[in-house]
Amino acid sequence: MDSRLRCRELKSKVMSAKEAAKFFKDGMVVGTSGFTPAGYPKAVPLEIANRAKNGEKIGLTIITGASVGPELDGELSESGVMKRRYPYQTNSTCRNKINNSDINYCDMHLSHTPQWVKYGFFGNMDIAIVEAVAITKEGHIIPSTSIGNSNVFVEYADKIIVEINTSQPLELEGIHDIYNVDIPPFRKPIPLTKVDDKIGTNYINCNKEKILGIVFTDIKDKTRPVSKIDDVSKKMADNLIEFLENEVRENRLPENLLPLQSGVGSVANAVMGGLVNSKFKDLVVYSEVIQDSVIDLIEAGKVKFASGTSLTISPERLDDFYSKFNNYKDKLILRPQEISNSPEIARRLGVIAINTAIEVDIYGNVNSTNIMGSRMMNGIGGSGDFARNGYLTIFTTESIAKNGDISSIVPMVSHHDHSEHDVMVIVTEQGVADLRGLSPKERAIKIIENCAHPDYKEALYKYFNEACEGKYKHTPHVLSKSLSWHDRFMKTGSMQNKESLSQNN
Numbered sequence: 001m002d003s004r005l006r007c008r009e010l011k012s013k014v015m016s017a018k019e020a021a022k023f024f025k026d027g028m029v030v031g032t033s034g035f036t037p038a039g040y041p042k043a044v045p046l047e048i049a050n051r052a053k054n055g056e057k058i059g060l061t062i063i064t065g066a067s068v069g070p071e072l073d074g075e076l077s078e079s080g081v082m083k084r085r086y087p088y089q090t091n092s093t094c095r096n097k098i099n100n101s102d103i104n105y106c107d108m109h110l111s112h113t114p115q116w117v118k119y120g121f122f123g124n125m126d127i128a129i130v131e132a133v134a135i136t137k138e139g140h141i142i143p144s145t146s147i148g149n150s151n152v153f154v155e156y157a158d159k160i161i162v163e164i165n166t167s168q169p170l171e172l173e174g175i176h177d178i179y180n181v182d183i184p185p186f187r188k189p190i191p192l193t194k195v196d197d198k199i200g201t202n203y204i205n206c207n208k209e210k211i212l213g214i215v216f217t218d219i220k221d222k223t224r225p226v227s228k229i230d231d232v233s234k235k236m237a238d239n240l241i242e243f244l245e246n247e248v249r250e251n252r253l254p255e256n257l258l259p260l261q262s263g264v265g266s267v268a269n270a271v272m273g274g275l276v277n278s279k280f281k282d283l284v285v286y287s288e289v290i291q292d293s294v295i296d297l298i299e300a301g302k303v304k305f306a307s308g309t310s311l312t313i314s315p316e317r318l319d320d321f322y323s324k325f326n327n328y329k330d331k332l333i334l335r336p337q338e339i340s341n342s343p344e345i346a347r348r349l350g351v352i353a354i355n356t357a358i359e360v361d362i363y364g365n366v367n368s369t370n371i372m373g374s375r376m377m378n379g380i381g382g383s384g385d386f387a388r389n390g391y392l393t394i395f396t397t398e399s400i401a402k403n404g405d406i407s408s409i410v411p412m413v414s415h416h417d418h419s420e421h422d423v424m425v426i427v428t429e430q431g432v433a434d435l436r437g438l439s440p441k442e443r444a445i446k447i448i449e450n451c452a453h454p455d456y457k458e459a460l461y462k463y464f465n466e467a468c469e470g471k472y473k474h475t476p477h478v479l480s481k482s483l484s485w486h487d488r489f490m491k492t493g494s495m496q497n498k499e500s501l502s503q504n505n
C-alpha cells in the first residue's frame with residue numbers, strides 16, 4: 001500500500017467501493033477517467049450500478065475521455081443509471097439504449113470535451129472518478145493506461161474519488177506528460193513541436209482536500225482481442241502504402257513520412273499493421289490510441305516514437321508487453337486528450353490522419369457514425385479533430401458491407417460527419433481516389449472509378465449521369481433519388497436494385 005498510496009494524510013480516505021458509491025446522488029454530473037477500455041474506473045461504477053439494481057433511484061450524466069469498458073458503460077447503462085452520455089462510446093448495451101432514447105447521447109469531437117468542461121458548457125461537475133497506479137507524497141495522481149480528460153476532471157470537479165488499480169504496473173509511472181491548457185483569453189500556444197517533446201509533469205496535479213475517497217481494486221482493463229487481418233483489409237493497407245510511397249516519390253512527404261494518426265477498429269488496426277512490411281522506417285505516431293499494431297511497428301524497428309492518450313494492448317499481448325515494458329518506455333508517451341487531439345498540434349506537426357468511414361458519397365463526404373442515417377454506431381471520436389487539421393486526410397472503408405448488400409460508396413451520405421472540404425483521399429480495397437484539388441464532378445468520377453465495388457459501379461454512374469443532366473449544377477444530385485439506395489436497403493435488405501437487374505437481363 002505504501003508504494004501505491006504515498007501520501008500519509010490521505011491514508012484515512014481509503015474505503016471500500018461500496019462506501020464510495022454512496023456519494024453519488026440522482027442528477028449528478030460525473031467525469032471519469034478512461035479512453036478506450038483502458039484506465040477507466042471499475043470497482044466504484046459496479047457498486048453504483050448495484051445500488052440501482054437494488055431499487056434506488058439514481059440517474060447520472062457520465063462524461064469520459066472516450067469509450068470505456070463494460071464495468072462502466074455496460075453496467076451503468078444496463079442498470080438504468082446512465083441518463084446522459086458524452087463524448088464517445090462503443091458498448092453494445094449503451095448503444096442500444098442510446099438508439100432507443102433511454103440515454104441522451106451527444107456525440108462530439110474529443111478535443112471539445114475538455115474545453116467544454118472548462119468553459120462550463122456541461123454545467124457543474126460534481127464528482128470525478130479517476131483510476132490511478134499511485135498517489136504521490138504530495139497527493140498528486142499518477143494515471144494508469146490512459147489519461148483522456150482525467151486532468152481536467154480532477155481540476156474542475158467539486159470532489160474526487162481515486163481508484164488505485166494494483167493490476168496496473170507501477171512501471172507506468174513516468175510515461176505520462178500532463179500539461180494544462182488555459183482558457184481564452186489567457187490561452188497560449190502549446191509548446192510542443194516534436195512528437196517526443198515532454199512539456200508537463202508525470203502526475204495530475206490534485207488538490208488533496210477534494211479527495212472524498214480512495215478505493216483499491218485489481219480489476220483488469222477489459223481490452224478487446226484484435227481481429228485477424230483479412231485479405232480485404234490487407235488490400236486496403238497495400239493501396240494506402242502505395243499511395244504514401246508515391247507521395248514520397250513526388251516530394252510531398254519526407255522519406256519517414258510525417259506523424260501518423262490512425263483511427264480505431266479492425267480496419268484501422270490492419271492498415272497500421274500493413275506498415276510493418278513496408279519500406280518505411282523511423283516513423284513517428286501522434287495519435288489517440290496506442291494499440292497492438294503500433295507496438296508491432298516499434299518491435300519491427302519501424303516506429304521510433306509514439307504519442308497517444310491511451311495504451312490499449314489486447315489481452316493476449318498484455319503479459320508479454322509488460323514483461324518487456326522497459327524496452328518500450330522511452331518510445332511511448334501518454335498525454336491528456338486536450339493535447340493528443342489538439343487541432344493546433346495536429347496542424348503544426350502535419351499529421352497524416354487515417355480514419356475509417358462507414359460510407360462515403362460520390363463527392364467525398366463521409367459518414368463515420370450513423371448506420372442508414374439513423375442508428376448510432378460509436379461516435380465521431382477524434383476523427384474530426386485530425387481530419388480537419390491533418391497535413392493529409394485519408395479515409396478508408398471496404399467498398400461493400402453486409403456481404404455486398406450495401407455499397408459503402410453511395411450517391412449521398414445518409415449522415416454527415418466529415419465534409420468534402422476536409423476529405424483528401426479515399427482508400428478502399430478497390431483502389432485510391434486522390435481528391436485533392438478536384439471539382440465535385442471530377443471527384444465523383446475518381447471515386448466511382450477507383451473505389452466503388454464492381455457490382456455497384458454501373459448504378460453509381462447511372463445516378464451521376466442523370467444528376468448531371470441539365471445546366472447550372474456544381475454538385476449534381478437528383479434529390480428524389482439521392483437516398484433511395486438506403487431506402488431500398490431498409491425495404492428489401494439490399495441496395496442492389498434487383499428488379500432493374502432482372503429487367504435488364
Ligand code: COA
Nearest residue numbers: 263264265266267356358359368378380381382383401408
Ligand atoms: N452501411 C451499414 N453498415 C456498415 C457499413 C455501411 N456502409 N460499413 C460498415 N458497416 C457495419 C459493419 O457491417 C459492421 O457491422 P456489425 O457490427 O454488425 O458487424 C460495423 O459497421 C463496423 O464495421 P467494421 O467493418 O467492423 O469496421 P470497424 O470496426 O473498423 O469500425 C467504424 C468502423 C467507422 C464504425 C469505426 O472506425 C468508428 O467508430 N469510427 C468513428 C470514430 C473514429 O474514427 N475514431 C478515430 C479517431 S480515434
